[in-house]
Amino acid sequence: MESACAGLVGKLKEWRRELEALGTALTDHPLDRPAALIDDFADAVLQVQGWLEGAVGEAEKCAEAGNETAMKEALKKGLPRVHREFAKATDDFFSTLGDPERDYELRRLALRGGEWVGWSRAVRRALGGCGKLIARAATALGECWCALLERMAVPPAMQQNVTIYQTERRNESVGMQPS
Numbered sequence: 001m002e003s004a005c006a007g008l009v010g011k012l013k014e015w016r017r018e019l020e021a022l023g024t025a026l027t028d029h030p031l032d033r034p035a036a037l038i039d040d041f042a043d044a045v046l047q048v049q050g051w052l053e054g055a056v057g058e059a060e061k062c063a064e065a066g067n068e069t070a071m072k073e074a075l076k077k078g079l080p081r082v083h084r085e086f087a088k089a090t091d092d093f094f095s096t097l098g099d100p101e102r103d104y105e106l107r108r109l110a111l112r113g114g115e116w117v118g119w120s121r122a123v124r125r126a127l128g129g130c131g132k133l134i135a136r137a138a139t140a141l142g143e144c145w146c147a148l149l150e151r152m153a154v155p156p157a158m159q160q161n162v163t164i165y166q167t168e169r170r171n172e173s174v175g176m177q178p179s
Contacts, residue, residue, distance in 0.1 A: 001071055004140070004147040005063040008082070011137040012056045018133050019049055022097075022126040030115035037105050041123070044096035051089035058082040062144075068151070075148045086141060090134050097127055 023045045029038050058081045065074035096102070103124065110120035 001068060001075070001147040001151060002063070004143045005059065005071065005075065008137070008140040008144045009056065009059045009063050011133065011140040012052065012059055012086070015130060015133040015137050016049070016052055016056060018126060018129045019045060019052065022123065022130065023049075025119070025122045025126050028122075029119050032114075033112070035109055037102075037109065041097065041102070044092065048089050048092045048097065051085050051092060055082050055085035055089060058085065072148065072151050075144065076152075079144060079148060082144075083141060086137065090138070093130065093134065098131060103127075 023042065026038055026042050026045065029035075058078045062071065062074045062078040062082070065071040106120045106124050110117045
């Protein structure tokens with residue numbers, strides 16, 4: 001359970017670093033005729049980073065819980081929050097930054113030539129890297145859920161077989177004899 005939780009924190013932080021690199025690439029755009037698209041991208045990156053920070057914070061709380069019992073309790077409360085924050089971050093990412101229409105717009109910017117070609121390529125590469133890291137973080141989140149569920153499972157109870165034998169009984173009436 002500890003390793004699954006630590007793995008989740010690590011994968012979320014990897015995605016956070018890639019988002020920071022994307023933000024840096026966005027601010028290093030060519031100065032001639034900046035496009036409105038850049039501001040839209042920057043706003044979307046900030047939105048995704050906000051959700052992701054919530055997920056990282058909750059995952060870190062779970063990972064730092066201590067012994068197995070404390071971690072199990074922390075995961076029972078914190079993992080649904082991590083999942084919600086992660087889901088919001090991924091939904092925002094794929095609906096704004098990872099949208100195929102955005103990729104088309106980045107390719108159109110590259111047609112301006114000059115520095116726009118390299119800038120567009122760097123942004124598209126960072127977006128692709130984020131997509132891969134999202135998939136890895138989702139796998140780590142699933143592993144965390146599995147680890148928690150394994151610890152929550154009720155151990156199988158001792159099985160006891162009871163065999164009931166029926167013997168033949170005759171239909172005899174039992175009555176009182178006068179004395």
